[in-house]
Amino acid sequence: MAKSVFEKVWDSHIVEELPGNNYLVFMDQIVAHEITTPQGAIEIDEKFGGNLYASERIIAINDHVSPAKDTATAIQAKVLRDWAKKHNVKIFDIGNNGICHVVAPERGYVQPGMTLCCGDSHTGTNGAFGAFALGIGTTAQAGAMLAQCLILNKPKTFKIQIDGKLPLYVYAKDVILAIIGKMTFRGATGYVLEYSGSTIESMSMEERMTMCNMSIEAGATSGMVSPDKTTVDYLWGKEVITKDKNEFEKLKNKWTSFATDKDSKYDKEITLDGNSLKPKVTWGTNPGEVIDIDGEIPSDADEKSLEYMGLKKGQKLYGLPMDQAFIGSCTNSRISDLREAAKILKGKKVSIPTIITPGSQAVKRQAEREGLHDIFQDAGVLWTHSSCGPCLGMSMGVVAPESRCISSTNRNFPGRMGTGSRPHLTSPAVVAASAIAGVITHPKDI
Template sequence: MPPPTPGPRTLYDKIWDDHVVHQQEDGSALLYIDRHLVHEVSSPQAFEGLRNAGRPVRRTDCTLATVDHNIPTVSRKNFTTTKNFVEEPESRTQCMTLEDNVKEFGVTYFGLTDRRQGIVHIIGPEQGFTLPGITCVCGDSHTSTHGAFGALAFGIGTSEVEHVMATQTLLQRKSKNMRITVDGKLPEGVGSKDVILHIIGVIGTAGGTGSVIEYAGSVFREMSMEARMSVCNMSIEAGARAGMVAPDEITFEYLKGRPLAPPTGEAWDRAIAYWRSLKTDEGAKFDVEVNIRAEDITPTVSWGTSPQDVVAITGKVPDPSTVADPTKRASMERSLKYMGLTPNTPMEDIKVDKVFLGSCTNGRIEDLRSAANVILAAGPDAKVAPGVVAMVVPGSSLVRQQAQAEGLAAIFTRAGWDFREAGCSMCLGMNPDQLAPQERCASTSNRNFEGRQGAGGRTHLLSPAMAAATALTGKLADVRKIIGAAVSDESSITVKNALEFLTDEVLSPPTPGGYLGDTPLPAADTPSPTRKFTIVKGIAAPLAIENVDTDMIIPKQFLKTIKRTGLKDALFYTLRKDPVTGAATDFVLNRAPYDKASILVCTGANFGCGSSREHAPWSLNDFGIRCIVAPSFAEIFKTNTMQNSMLPVALSKEECLILYDDAMACKELEVDLEKEEIRRETGEPIKFKTDAFRRHCLLNGLDDIGLTLQKSELISAFEKKRTENWPWLDGFAYIKEGKIPNAGITKKGAKIDW
């Protein structure tokens, strides 16, 4: 392993140092990935890339797949096949494509007939696949969830999904260290969801950009693992690369006995000894420190179309006229118009049409217990308010089974809730669970972007307890008014041990074989002219919107593709099409000459925030936009653009405004990557800086995977040391006797019993 950094180190520093395969001269590092989770939306193009290049999945023992985003959550009582069960054609294609890919490449898969199926970020911890000290990735931005275990976990795009499957590594540049400390005692009725919504309200959706957040303080130390997961889950909504909580006795107790955790005995003791070292050293320095008093946090709810648009439930809808910054004021006005809200309206006066309890943020057993306790506190005759549709969607089939055994399902159904099967459901509405235009939903999910839960749908984010209170009253409600004092322990909820519901099955073993370093390597890809970015000259389209999110760039209905192309018409679809008539609007990209733009100039910060899915840059690229200029970018979006031979250029707000004026005047711009300057028709060129390695790859059309495979001997050497130091990471729980397998690759075409 690399030598540790001298001096006191943070938790993030330690995990980073333990996973560096090779340190690049430019400061970036080739990082080893311990765990890779795969789902149906962001993987088809990655598997296709492997197939076309003749490459296998390097570590099938460290890869786990499931279906969650697209699947219906209706009863599976009469389930026969995925083909017959998933009615929507494009969703069905994605699900069936994943089934075919896991068979061909030998990846373990929890399908719709498997009782372990569920949302990808719930099944990982549930099975013990997620462990302290690991690096964990998935083609989904909410991979930050797994940081609750003291892991470095982050979302990646499809190109990086392919890179991990082929090499078990990623090329990364180290983020800044950020610590958010919350000390004190949380008031009655305040839970982990309120804590993270409050934090995002304080620092903003770009507050953590370029950083990995460590959550510290008495509030997080006292939280259960499920509560910590909810907090870390939404780190991405604060712009952070990842969120982490140092592992402790609560972590160890949660993991003990889980199918893929180290078995008790010598292996467990050795793992615990290492896990105890995963904490920030005294005197370690953080680049950013934020301190929050627990007593200042109240039950919190969102009012707008960004997770930072939050207020206490006792508060009012804010008034944009009080905001001086014109871009921020315009964003607030846009949000209020979309949400159908009037400034200064009390939040508790806002009526809802639907209530959604579920998602990778709040679909765990404790979330269901929290909501059920509110129903019990309201009395034996408590019912969902007339005119309100309330649904409960457990995060996994095992959570669903446990909820039934504890009597939670009966409490919900008796009160008029719809208790459904496991899946992502209405969190993002890629499945049949969606809002109709202008329907208002109180949701325990993580995003309230425009159209997130359905085209034209309006989302208010809140906690499970608040969701239950809202369902009972028909309006956004303060849960404290229902529970009064603490909820009595005398209730019909009998808490079960979650381990009772874990199957004794273990994952199928990987096909025996050596490390990739022991097999012939495919030739490194040769430079491709189509991948090069040298000079782009053309019309620039002006855009004056802050926090342009990935759902705005490409709505979810266009994500059901197994190709990287064909997304030109999907770009900014909700802005380019009238939601009622479908006719073209006056949006800038619909107007000549901007309909032929090759450059986009945005004056608002945090461009590309939201999802890690690569469809956003694909749609921009398809339209013909090769370069985006903005004051700042979301980290994942920035990486995804460069993976697709596109260039994100971050400039000062003042420089963006200069180029915006040029764009408004229909003047051409010329972006020169080699000279790192943007040339204007009039005036001085504007200089910019790019990452040296990424600049080299773009200028020469180089393929990341081909370059990484040239370091295969270094990767193999790292894997050998990894087995010696942390044998439990080689997936020995996949083998029934608990023996450590000769972890290696599955040859292309091999099958496993899944």
């Protein structure tokens, strides 16, 4: 029987079948960060003697507010740091850290055929590797650290076929926003999305990670891409991957065995034409409220969203004045994102406060080796260290009430980037162009 990549990974990790379509599923890797981990870690130490199932299957990362902005966040970071050292858990700390969904892939901690969980909703990013990766709560994460398993209801499968060559200035961010706009921000609830087709096949791993990162914004449990040569090539040379070519060849054969079979069946399918896509910008308070950059807000737009965002039906976003610009987050802060922004910003000056935050310290150093930081700073951009930053409205550029921020992030619900803030989600290229113009602008017009 033909199986999809999700079905192969799921079936190979079932420990026990439980009533009601529930399963006890083994987790190969757990990623812990300072916001959702401390409470569970303390309880494990106090109530279970600190007995972790397998500390070598956990990595810890101080990332959301790093370095700490106040006493409360400093305590969170210290609890994670001390706990990791106590239990011999590998920790990526200040100076060698980054956003967890950037660090885990770039160091090789996620591989095809794996299961991975983290106390963060954008953990599905890692599904780009043909892994089943999902975000969970603090209690579930504590349970996973104790038993290395999760009790999960088996999701349904949803194939998204995207074919065609993306036009100039159209990126993975535009593709995933188009998908969410088509299916709505809750349209994939209870499903694992699998992205396939010639458009996906031609994408880099970084672009595939952008796609899978925002699967949760359609309500999906996770997003996945079937592993292929692009996946294998990306993993060669990574920190925790063998450097022995013979051993790597064995890994390659194992990884590719999880690739989707040709005649796999899905519970649901949709298609998208990549050739016809345009840059996208959100107008509302969820990522599904999105239009083409030259489009108009629809006549059936949600009234509450419009009121919060200070917009009207039929209004164009192109030319809308912005107060701030931000490039970063686990969605669009990798080296390829920064290179695209640099192409547009080179030799130009921004006209509004603009912040660029690399996804990890490794990305930061790579960007600086390439001279991208000079391009950014010569343009008047604030070039920062790695952190989640203003994406979640906690630090490093919180947006003021009723202020508009053109942003490469993943969420735009009320208060996301600051109380009363008005984020407009888009690609790094549109952010860069809009930062120069001071209004929402197509990169071709810069």
